[in-house]
Amino acid sequence: MIYTALGDSITFGENASSLAKAYPHLTVSILNSSSCKVRGLVLARPGWSSYDLLDAVIWRGDSIISRSAVVSVWIGGVDLANAALFSFKTKQPLAAKQFVANYRRNLSGILTRIKKGSRARVICCTQYNPFPNSPLAVEWVDGLNRTINELARSYDAAVAPAHAWFEGKQADLIYGYQNGKIEDALSGFLPIHPNDRGHRVIATKLAPYLILQK
Template identity: 70%
Template sequence: MIYTALGDSITFGENASSFAKAYPRVAASLVNASSSHKVIGYVLARPGWNTLDLLDAAAWQGSSVISRSAVVSVWIGGVDLANAALSALASKQVLDAKRIVARYKRNLHAILTQIQNTSPARILCCTQYNPFPNSPLAAKAISGLNQTTKEVAQSYNAKVIPTHLWFEGKQSQLIYGYRKGKIEDALGGFLPIHPNDRGHQVIAKGLAPYLALNK
């Protein structure tokens, strides 16, 4: 069975100690080690990709592997939100979260449509965990993003993977370079938003059951 993980820097494995430690590869390994059901994993993800970048990649770079996939996971949107939040913070303007979420919704619809037009694969839509739990602005914006993910996924009969629940209250243990859990932590240039190896392991363990044939 081919499993393809679509996403941004989180799916790519940014700040993991190696690509082998990133959640898509770990999840596939867990399934292969625990059952006769063998999974071959592919990753279509790059640091900095927003929803529009992923849509373009899925249509051009990934169409061949997606067409042969039995399962495709989609984890995107963090870059769209983070870029807008940091820009608003730096310029001391109010974040227009509704506009960001509306654009995310349009692009996620387009991504899932592209997948369904290309492949009969089961689609898994991952929610976004909050790397800044001590910033009310981040909590509100990410909650809106996740609600939209659930709504869009439902319209495509896609399964929602509740990644945000796996990280809730454990961000300091699971995020690489975690500091105070505030958006301001990212103003120095380094973004403390990616899972560390332990975080990727948590994601992989939660995701692995969904890769089984009948889940």
């Protein structure tokens, strides 16, 4: 079975101690240690927004996705972080409708491309909140996850609730976690990626979604 993980810096393994410690590789290792035989592929880069991932899927993903039995999609953190930081720095309210519309269009394009190019089962991962102590971040992440759930249902995709796996445990699972507030990111370092423990939690929770039929 070929499993392809699509995403951004989280899926790429940013801030993991090695790529082998990133959740896509750990997930494959977990499955291969059981009765499954799985080959893992990753299409992800640090800094990718949903638009960047859509572009990569269109121009580079077809040959990978067409051979995949299951595909996970984890995208949106960069979209949200960029919008939130711009709003915070400029003191302008986040244009929530425009943000959601742009994200919805890009994620819909990604899912459409996967469905047209393969028979792979699709798993959409929700986004955990790296800034749980900022009410605006709570609101924005909740809105992002509602969009993910709505689109997943419309495309007959499963939803892996990564937000629930991290809820209340962010300080232990996020690399460089400080105060859990948007202001923590103003220094230029984004404390948003899983540490090795966080990647292990993701892999352990995600693995059953790859092998269980809906």
